[in-house]
Amino acid sequence: xxRTRLKRSCAVVxxxxxxxxxxxxxxxxxxxNGSNGTAATGGSTPAxxxxxxxxxxxxxTDCKNYKxxxxxxxxxxxxxxxxxxxxPYAIYDQVTAGVEAxxxxxxxxxxxxxGDGKSYKVELVKGDDGYDPGKTLGEAKKLVEQDGVFALDGxxxxxxxxxxxxxxxxxxxxxISLATGSPEWGAADKYPWYISGLPSYATEAHAWAxxxxxxxxxxxxxxxxxxxxxxxxxxSSFKKxxxxxxxxxxxxxxxxxxxxxxxxxxxTSLSQSGADTFIVGIGGTPCPQTLKFMPAxxxxxxxxxxxxxxxxxxxxxxxxDVGVYSAQVTYDPSDPADKGVPAVKQFVTEGQAGGLTQxxxxxxxxxxxxxxxxxxxxxxxxxxxxxxxxxxxxxxxxKNASFGLLRDGVTVNTNGSTDPWPVEGxxxxxxxxxxxxxxxxxxxxxxxxxxxxxxx
Amino acid sequence: MSLSPxxxxxxxVLTWVIVFALLGALPFSLPAFRVEQIAIWMTLAMAxxxxxxxxxxxxxxxxxxxxxxxxxxxxxAILMVKAGWPMFPAxxxxxxxxxxxxxxxxxxxxxxxxxYLALVTLAVAVLFPLAIEQFSSLTxxxxxxxxxxxxxxxxGAVVDQKIEFGSYGGLQPDQVKYFTVLVxxxxxxxxxxxLVKSRVGRSLVAIRDNETAAAxxxxxxxxxxxxxFGLSSAMAGLGGAMYAIANGQVNLTxxxxxxxxxxxxxxxxxxxxxxxxPAIGAVLLGAFTDFVNLPEGLSGAKPVVLGGILIxxxxxxxxxLVGLYKTTMAKRAGRRSSKAGSDPDAxxxxxxxxxxx
Numbered sequence: 001x002x003r004t005r006l007k008r009s010c011a012v013v014x015x016x017x018x019x020x021x022x023x024x025x026x027x028x029x030x031x032x033n034g035s036n037g038t039a040a041t042g043g044s045t046p047a048x049x050x051x052x053x054x055x056x057x058x059x060x061t062d063c064k065n066y067k068x069x070x071x072x073x074x075x076x077x078x079x080x081x082x083x084x085x086x087x088p089y090a091i092y093d094q095v096t097a098g099v100e101a102x103x104x105x106x107x108x109x110x111x112x113x114x115g116d117g118k119s120y121k122v123e124l125v126k127g128d129d130g131y132d133p134g135k136t137l138g139e140a141k142k143l144v145e146q147d148g149v150f151a152l153d154g155x156x157x158x159x160x161x162x163x164x165x166x167x168x169x170x171x172x173x174x175x176i177s178l179a180t181g182s183p184e185w186g187a188a189d190k191y192p193w194y195i196s197g198l199p200s201y202a203t204e205a206h207a208w209a210x211x212x213x214x215x216x217x218x219x220x221x222x223x224x225x226x227x228x229x230x231x232x233x234x235x236s237s238f239k240k241x242x243x244x245x246x247x248x249x250x251x252x253x254x255x256x257x258x259x260x261x262x263x264x265x266x267x268t269s270l271s272q273s274g275a276d277t278f279i280v281g282i283g284g285t286p287c288p289q290t291l292k293f294m295p296a297x298x299x300x301x302x303x304x305x306x307x308x309x310x311x312x313x314x315x316x317x318x319x320x321d322v323g324v325y326s327a328q329v330t331y332d333p334s335d336p337a338d339k340g341v342p343a344v345k346q347f348v349t350e351g352q353a354g355g356l357t358q359x360x361x362x363x364x365x366x367x368x369x370x371x372x373x374x375x376x377x378x379x380x381x382x383x384x385x386x387x388x389x390x391x392x393x394x395x396x397x398x399k400n401a402s403f404g405l406l407r408d409g410v411t412v413n414t415n416g417s418t419d420p421w422p423v424e425g426x427x428x429x430x431x432x433x434x435x436x437x438x439x440x441x442x443x444x445x446x447x448x449x450x451x452x453x454x455x456x
Numbered sequence: 457m458s459l460s461p462x463x464x465x466x467x468x469v470l471t472w473v474i475v476f477a478l479l480g481a482l483p484f485s486l487p488a489f490r491v492e493q494i495a496i497w498m499t500l501a502m503a504x505x506x507x508x509x510x511x512x513x514x515x516x517x518x519x520x521x522x523x524x525x526x527x528x529x530x531x532x533a534i535l536m537v538k539a540g541w542p543m544f545p546a547x548x549x550x551x552x553x554x555x556x557x558x559x560x561x562x563x564x565x566x567x568x569x570x571x572y573l574a575l576v577t578l579a580v581a582v583l584f585p586l587a588i589e590q591f592s593s594l595t596x597x598x599x600x601x602x603x604x605x606x607x608x609x610x611x612g613a614v615v616d617q618k619i620e621f622g623s624y625g626g627l628q629p630d631q632v633k634y635f636t637v638l639v640x641x642x643x644x645x646x647x648x649x650x651l652v653k654s655r656v657g658r659s660l661v662a663i664r665d666n667e668t669a670a671a672x673x674x675x676x677x678x679x680x681x682x683x684x685f686g687l688s689s690a691m692a693g694l695g696g697a698m699y700a701i702a703n704g705q706v707n708l709t710x711x712x713x714x715x716x717x718x719x720x721x722x723x724x725x726x727x728x729x730x731x732x733x734p735a736i737g738a739v740l741l742g743a744f745t746d747f748v749n750l751p752e753g754l755s756g757a758k759p760v761v762l763g764g765i766l767i768x769x770x771x772x773x774x775x776x777l778v779g780l781y782k783t784t785m786a787k788r789a790g791r792r793s794s795k796a797g798s799d800p801d802a803x804x805x806x807x808x809x810x811x812x813x
Contacts, residue, residue, distance in 0.1 A: 062610050133600065134707035138746075141489030159599055163705065166618050169609075190613040227592065228599045256589055256598040258709050 056396045056416040057192050059389045063172040068387030071150025075111065077386070078123045079376065080143035082164075083156040083179075084131035089257065089284035092131075092156045094312065094360060095179055098369025099154045100124050101354030106377065108353060114380040115394075122376075125149060129160055131284070132258060136160035137167060144173055151176055151388065154197065154372035158182040158230040161194075169193045174392050176379060177372040181306070183233050183453030188396070188420035193388075195395050195414075197372040198306065199329055199423045201230070202237035202453035203445050207327045207426045208303045209241035211440060212277065216301060219247045222275035224266055224290060226282050227254040234281035234305065236454040250275055255282060263290045271298040278302040288317035291324065301325065310364030314431070322433055327426035330371060330405040334362040335435035343405050371404025375422065378403045398422060409442035419447040479638060488630040490747075492702065495630075495637045497742030499699040500525075500715075502644045504722040504734035506691025509648055511720075512728030513657065514684045515664030516565060520577030521719045523584035524689045526711030528554050528696025533601040533706045534594060536619070543619075547697040551690050558689025562682040581716040588708040600707035603700065618704045633702050640698060641735070644691055649731045651687075660684060661729075692719075725769060727776025736777055 059066040071078040083096045103122040106112050111119035125147045127139030136157065143149045144167075151174035155161055158180040165184075168175050169191045177197030178185060181204065185196040212219050223238070225231035231254065239249060251273035253266035263286055270278065271294060278300040280290050287308035294302075302324040308314070311334040314321040331338040338344050347370060351361045360366045378401060380386060382394040401412040401422075410425035425444035429436035445452075483491045503525045510516050531550030535541040541549075561580065565573050588595045595601065604616035624632050651657050659680050662670035671677045700706050718741055726737025744765075750758055773780035 064610075132707070132709045134705070134710045137705075138489065138493070141492075145487040145489045162599075163602075166615070189611060190609065190615050192611065227589075227597050258598055259589065 055389070055393045056188075057389045057392050059172060062192070063389075066172050066389070068389060069150075070388075071148055072120075072386060075118060076121045076123055077380075078125060078147065078149050080125045080127065080140075080147060080149035080152050081154050081156075082127040082129050082136055082139045082143070082152070082160060083154075085126070085128040087130040087132075088260075088286065089131035089157075091285050091313065091365065092179070094310075094363060094365035095154065095156060095369035095372070096126060097356065097360060098351075098366030098371075099373040100126075100369075101351055101356045101360075101366065102370045102373035102377075103354075105350045105354035112377045112380050114386050115383045116385055118386075120380060120386070122373075124153075129157070131157055131160070133157065133159035133163040136163045140164040140167060144168075144171065150174075151376070151391065153177050153376045154179050154369055156180065158184070158233070159228050161185075162229060165191055165194060172388060174388050176391075176395065177375040179368070179372060180230065182229055183237065183450070184229065186420055186450040186453060189417035192396075192417070193392060195392070196421065197375050197423070199327075199426065200421055200449040200453065201233045201305075202240075203421075203424055203449045204306055204327045204426065205234050205237035206241045206445070206452040207428060207440075207443070208279065208325070209238060209245075209247065210443075211325065211428050212242070212247055212301075213245055216277060217246055219277040219301070220275045221247060221249045221277040221279055222251045222253075222270040222273050222300065223249050223279045224253050224255065224263060224270060224282060225279075226286075227256045230283060231255070231281045233453070234279070237452055238279060238281075240454050241452065247277075255286065257282075257284065257286065262286065262293070264293045267293040268295070271295050276300050280304045280308070283307045285313070285316060288313050288315070288321065291317035291320040294320055310368070312359075312363035312365050321431050324431045325439065326429055326431070326436075328429045328436060329407065329410055329423055329426055330367060331407055332364055332436060333367055333405075334364055337435055347405055367405050371406065374404035395422070396420065407442060409444075411444050411446060413446055415447075421449040424449050483631040483634045488628060491630040491634050493742070493746045494739075495634045495702045496699060497739055497746075498634075498637045498641045499695040499702060500719065500722065500742065501735040501738035502641050502695035502698065503692040504719050504726070504738045505641075505644050505648050505731075506688040506695070507719050508723045508728060508731075508734045509651070509660070509691070510684055510688035512723060512730075512733075513652060513664060514660045514681065514688075516562075516681060516685065517570065517574040518561075518577045518685075518688070519574050519713075519716050519720060520561070520580035520584075521688070521692045522711055522713065522715030522717070523581045524554050524557060524692040525696040525699070525715060525719070526584050526588075526706075526708075527557055528693030529700040529706045529711065530588065530595060530601070530696075531693070532697040532700040533603055536603050537601050538594060543701065547694070547701070550697045551693045554693025554696070555686045555690035557693075558686040559682055561689070562685025565685060566678055566681060578713070578716075581713045585708040585712050588711070595708070596706075598708070600705055602705040619701070637698050637702055640694070644694065645731060645735065648691075652731060656680070721766065723776075725766070725776055727778030727780075730776070730778040730782075733776050733778040740777075 059068065081096055081099060083092055084090050085093045103124055107121040111121045113119050125143060127143055129135040129139050140152070143152065152168070153176045155175060156179040161175065161178050161180055162184060173193060175194045178194065179197060181196055181198035181201045183200050183202040185194050186200060188194065223235060225235045251270050253270055255263050255266055263282065267290055280287060280302065282290055283305060287304060304324050304326050306327055306329065309326050309328065331341050331344045333339070333344050333347060347367060348361055351370065356366055379391045379395045383390045396414050396416050398412055398414045403412070406412065406423065407427065410423060412422050414420060414422050424446055425442050427438055427442040428440035430439050482494065503521055507518060507521045510518055528550050531553050532546045535546035535549060536543065561577065565576070568576060589597055603619040605619060606614055607617040609615045652660070659670065659675040662673065662675055663677055663680060667677055722737030722741050723734045724737070725740060726735065727733030744762060750761070775783065
C-alpha cells in the first residue's frame with residue numbers, strides 16, 4: 001500500500017513537471033533593463049542617445065527587446081488606457097468614455113487611415129486604478145504583458161503616470177496623450193516614450209499669473225493645492241511666475257486626494273486669510289466641491305484648473321462657478337458661443353455615432369477624451385510604417401497640426417526634446433451662467449513650456 | 457489500509473516536494489507581472505505568519521498588523537531614499553524598529569485583553585496612514601516614496617532608476633525577486649515552526665489557553681507575551697520590508713486598515729494555530745484579489761463576494777482550511793480504526809484548535 005501511494009505521488013510530480021514545462025512562458029516580458037542588482041551600482045552604459053539630425057527615437061540604440069508591432073493584429077491595433085473608474089475621482093471615467101467613443105465611431109466608418117495606406121480599427125482595453133498610484137503599475141503591466149497592447153492612450157492621473165513611467169520607457173512602449181499636464185512630461189530627453197495631451201500646468205499657471213499682472217498687480221493670493229505632483233506643480237510654477245511682481249501668496253493649504261475627506265476645512269481657513277485671489281489647484285470632484293464650500297462673504301478672483309472646466313464638473317459647484325477664471329484650450333460643446341463651430345458640430349454627430357449620450361456630449365469631459373484619441377489617430381495618420389518608434393517620432397515632429405476640439409488659433413508644433421509639448425496655447429475665460437466669456441484671446445507659448453516649470 | 461508512521465512521513469515529505477516543485481516552476485510559466493504579484497502575496501504570508509504567532513498561538517488579538525507591515529515597508533523605504541542606506545542594513549534596521557514597536561504595543565497590551573486589545577490595535581491601524589500623511593516631508597505624503605538610484609539611461613540622460621533586481625544567472629528580474637522572497641518566507645515559517653514546537657512555543661499556547669494556570673506553572677507570562685508581540689511585529693515588519701523592495705515603491709494607500717483585516721482573514725481562512733495555515737490563507741486571498749476578475753459591471757462587488765465566501769467558510773470550517781483538513785483526516789482515521797477493530801497504528805484524532813478569543 002505504501003508503494004502504491006509512492007508511485008501515485010511520483011506520477012503526480014512527473015505529470016506536473018511535464019505540464020509546467022509545456023507551459024513555459026515565452027519571454028515576451030518587457031521589464032528587462034540594464035541595471036544590475038541593488039542599491040549602489042549604477043546602470044547601463046549609455047549608448048549615446050539620438051543625435052539632433054536623426055529621428056528622435058531610434059530603437060536600435062534606445063531599446064533593448066524592442067517589439068515595434070506588438071498589439072497589431074492584421075488591421076486591428078490594441079491599445080490600453082488606465083483611469084479611475086471607482087472612487088472620488090471616478091468622474092474622470094467620462095474622459096475614457098470619450099476616448100472609447102472616438103474609436104468606436106472611427107471603427108464603424110472603416111477605421112483610421114494610417115500613413116502606410118492601410119486602415120486600422122482600434123480596440124481599447126481599459127484598466128481601473130481608482131486614482132491610486134499604488135495600483136497603476138499593476139494595471140499597466142497587465143495591459144502590456146497580458147493584453148499585449150501596442151500603446152497606452154489617455155491615461156489619467158499625474159501620480160499614476162509617474163508610477164508607470166520607468167516601466168513603459170524601459171520597455172519602449174508609447175504612452176500617448178497623457179490626460180495630465182504635469183511639467184514632468186517635458187523631460188522627453190529622458191523619457192521619450194511619453195507625450196502629453198494637455199498643456200503643461202506650468203504654462204497654465206504662467207497664464208494665470210499674466211492675467212493677474214494685468215488685472216490685479218497687487219493680488220493677495222490664497223492657494224489650495226492637491227498634495228501630490230499634480231497640485232504641487234501648480235504651486236511651484238505659479239510661485240515662479242509671480243516672482244519679482246507685487247503678487248504675493250499669503251496663505252496656502254494642501255489637500256490629500258486619497259484621504260477620503262473634503263477640502264471644506266482648508267477652504268474655510270483660506271477664506272479667513274484676507275486674500276483677494278484664490279487659486280484652486282485641485283482636480284476631480286473635490287474641485288467643484290471646493291467652489292461650493294466658499295463662504296458667501298468671500299468673493300476673491302478665483303482660478304480653476306483646466307481639468308475642472310467641464311460643465312459636468314462645474315454643475316456640482318452649487319452655482320459658485322459663475323465668475324471663475326480658467327485657461328481654455330478646447331471648444332466647449334455646452335457653450336452657446338461654440339455650438340456653431342464646425343469642429344463642435346462634427347463632434348456632436350460623430351460622438352453620437354460613437355455611443356455618447358447627449359449629456360456626455362455636452363458635459364465637456366468626454367470631449368477631452370475625444371481629443372486624446374484624436375491625437376493617437378493623428379500619430380497613425382502621419383506614420384509611414386505603423387510601429388511604436390515611428391508613431392512616437394511622428395508625434396514629436398508635428399507641424400501646424402490640430403486635433404480633436406482644439407480652438408482655432410491654438411498652434412500644435414513639436415520638435416523632439418526642444419519642444420515636446422503639443423499644446424501650448426490658451427485663451428483666458430471667465431465663467432458665465434451657461435458658458436464662457438473671453439477675457440484674453442488665444443496666446444501661444446510655443447516651445448516655452450519647459451522654461452515655466454520649476455526644475456527639481 | 458492503515459499506514460505505518462514511516463509511510464505517513466514519506467507521504468508528508470512527498471507533499472512538500474510537490475509543493476516546492478510547483479512553487480519553483482511557477483515563475484517560469486507565468487508572465488512577469490503575475491510572478492511579481494505572487495511575490496507580494498508571499499510578503500503578506502510572512503506578516504500573516506507573524507500575526508498567527510501572536511493571535512493563533514498566543515491568544516493576543518491584533519487588528520493592527522497591517523500598520524506593522526507598513527512600518528517595515530516605510531522604514532526600509534525612508535532609510536534607503538532619505539538616508540541613502542544600502543538595502544540590507546535598511547531592511548535589518550526596519551525589522552528591528554518593528555520589533556520595538558511591537559514591544560511598545562505589547563506593554564500596555566498586558567493590561568487589556570480580547571475585544572479591548574482588538575480595538576486598540578485597530579486604532580493603531582487606522583492612525584498609520586494618517587501619521588504617514590502628517591509627516592509627509594519624511595514619507596512623501598500622498599505621493600509615496602519610490603526607491604530609486606540615479607543611473608544613466610540609454611539616451612545618456614541621468615534618470616532615477618527604480619531599484620530592481622538585476623537578472624542573475626539566467627533568471628529574469630521578476631524571477632529573482634520571487635525566489636528571494638520565497639526563500640525568506642520559508643525561513644520565517646521554519647523558524648516559527650521550530651519556535652512553536654519548542655518549550656517556548658508550549659508556553660505561548662499555555663498562556664493562550666489559561667493564563668493563570670500558565671503563571672502558576674512557572675511560565676513568565678508578561679515576558680513571554682511582550683516578546684511574542686515583538687517577534688510577531690518583527691516578522692510583519694520583515695514582510696513589509698520585502699514588499700518595499702519587491703514593489704520598489706510605497707504608497708500609504710497600500711497600508712490602510714484593509715491590510716490588517718486581510719492579514720486576519722488570511723490567518724483565519726488558512727487556519728489559526730497551524731504553521732502553514734496563514735501561508736495558504738495569504739495565497740488564496742491574494743489569488744482572489746489579483747487573479748479573479750468579475751465582469752465589468754460587477755467589479756465593485758468583489759468585497760461582497762469575498763465576504764460571502766468567508767461567512768460560508770466559517771460555517772463549514774471554523775478552524776480554517778488546515779483545520780478542515782485535520783478534522784477530515786481524523787474522521788477518516790476514526791472510521792478506519794472502527795472498521796479494522798483495534799489497530800495499534802491508528803493515529804489519535806486531531807482536533808482543530810479554534811481561534812481563542
